[in-house]
Amino acid sequence: MRNFGTALIASALTAQSALAINGSIVMDPKTRMMRDADGAAVIFHGVNVVYKVDPYIPSDGDFDPQDSLNDKDIADL
Secondary structure, X not given: OHHHHHHXXXXXXXXXXXXXXXXXXXXXXXXOEEEEOXXXXXXXXXOOOOOOOOOOOOEOOOOOOOOEOOHHHHHHO
């Protein structure tokens, strides 16, 4: 698990560095915020889908507020 976390951080930093080279996103070392070309703060967000029961994959069948990740769930997001 520790290697996965390290790899995830390395991937994020690599992506951030690539964006900074292109001039799209830069890291402000004083505030530790990512900034766009206009200086506005950029906040990335996403969704965490975890299903911890065998087979460890959320159902893509009928909608269920606890156990599904299907087209309706994505549309509702």
